[in-house]
Amino acid sequence: MQITNMPSGPLAVNTYYVLDEKTGKGFIVDPGGWNEQMKNHIMSTGADLEYVILTHGHADHILGVQALLKDFPGAKVVAHEKESEMLMDSSFNMSAQFGQPVSISPDLKVKEGDTLTVGSLELKFFFTPGHSPGGMCVYIEEENVLFSGDTLFQSSIGRTDFPGCSFSALAESIHTKLWPLPDETAVYPGHMGPTNIGFEKGHNPFV
Numbered sequence: 001m002q003i004t005n006m007p008s009g010p011l012a013v014n015t016y017y018v019l020d021e022k023t024g025k026g027f028i029v030d031p032g033g034w035n036e037q038m039k040n041h042i043m044s045t046g047a048d049l050e051y052v053i054l055t056h057g058h059a060d061h062i063l064g065v066q067a068l069l070k071d072f073p074g075a076k077v078v079a080h081e082k083e084s085e086m087l088m089d090s091s092f093n094m095s096a097q098f099g100q101p102v103s104i105s106p107d108l109k110v111k112e113g114d115t116l117t118v119g120s121l122e123l124k125f126f127f128t129p130g131h132s133p134g135g136m137c138v139y140i141e142e143e144n145v146l147f148s149g150d151t152l153f154q155s156s157i158g159r160t161d162f163p164g165c166s167f168s169a170l171a172e173s174i175h176t177k178l179w180p181l182p183d184e185t186a187v188y189p190g191h192m193g194p195t196n197i198g199f200e201k202g203h204n205p206f207v
C-alpha cells in the first residue's frame with residue numbers, strides 16, 4: 001500500500017491518496033481542494049480511483065469533491081450516514097463561508113463497523129462523533145493504519161467549538177474506538193503530521 005499526502009484547499013488539509021499496488025485500485029481521503037498536480041499524480045500511477053472517502057463534512061475537507069469527480073467520474077463518495085445533513089447544507093458544512101457553497105450527497109453511507117474492500121485492502125469505519133455529528137475514522141488493520149480526520153491529531157484533538165460539536169463525545173470516541181487499537185498503529189490526521197496510537201495514548205494532553 002502506498003500513501004501520498006497531497007495537502008489541498010484553503011486550509012491545506014491533508015488529502016491522502018492511497019494506492020493498492022497489488023491491484024491498481026485506489027481511494028482518496030478528504031479532498032479539501034483539487035488541482036492538476038493531484039490529478040496528474042493519480043493518473044501517473046495508472047490507478048483506478050474507486051472511492052472518495054470523507055472523514056466528515058467540514059468545508060476544508062470537501063471543497064475539492066466536485067472538481068475531482070469531473071476528472072474521475074466513476075469514483076463513489078463515501079461518508080458516515082450521520083453526516084448527510086451537514087454535507088447537504090452549505091452553511092452547516094461552512095463551504096458558504098468560504099465563498100464556495102457545496103452540497104454533497106454521498107453515494108455510499110456507512111456506519112460503525114462497516115467495511116469496504118478496495119483491491120486487496122479492507123477498510124473498516126469507526127463512528128467517532130464529537131468534532132462533527134457524523135465524524136468517522138478509517139482503519140486498515142492489515143496495514144496498521146488509521147486515517148483519523150479531525151478526531152485525533154499529533155498531540156492534539158479536533159476543535160469542538162463549531163455547531164454540532166461535543167467535547168465529551170469526542171473524548172469518548174477517542175477512548176472507546178481509538179485507544180484500543182495496537183500502539184504501533186500509524187495515525188494519518190486531517191491536519192499536521194502523522195503520529196501513532198501508542199504515542200498519543202501516552203502524551204496527548206487533551207484526552
Ligand SMILES: [Zn+2]
Nearest residue numbers: 056058131150
Ligand atoms: Zn473539521
Ligand SMILES: [Zn+2]
Nearest residue numbers: 058060150190
Ligand atoms: Zn479540518
